[in-house]
Amino acid sequence: MSDAVDAVMDAWRRERPDVDVWPVGVVGRVQRLARLLEAELQGFFRRYGLDISEADVLTTLRRSGEPYDLTPGQLVKASMVTSGAITKRIDRMVAKDLVERVPDAVDRRTVRIRLTPHGRQTIDDLFALHIANETRLLQALDRDQADGLADALRILLRSLGDTSLT
DSSP states (O other): OOOHHHHHHHHHHHHOTTSOOHHHHHHHHHHHHHHHHHHHHHHHHHTTTOOHHHHHHHHHHHHTOTTOEEOHHHHHHHHTSOHHHHHHHHHHHHHTTSEEEEEOSSOTTOEEEEEOHHHHHHHHHHHHHHHHHHHHHTTTSOHHHHHHHHHHHHHHHHHTTOOOOO
């Protein structure tokens, strides 16, 4: 039961038998999996008039709790994108009435990005469907395998500096 990464590794073993290419088995598969999952998620959200980056902002704001707002800097940290990318997302989402910019209650120089009632309804309507879709994407693994994979990926992410958002 081999895959495309096995073929790459076999080719490197043939061409460079002096180098142990075992890392390609993990890194190559994670890269390929990330691309496949992103395409699947993008397709899912497109069916509901969103792109994956907009869904990311909606879910981030919704899980932040009442009043469902964060600063642009907090959104940048949660999304791991540039501030320019967040600004473009927010502009698109304001135009769709999904979020609004509101002055911070303490520091009027600071703007907060808040879910609108329409944005909250949108993400609340989609969230259970989104989780069901992710469950479908992981159906090749039983729950113990999925939990083991999640644990291994957490260890790897932490070792590379990806820590808690808080």
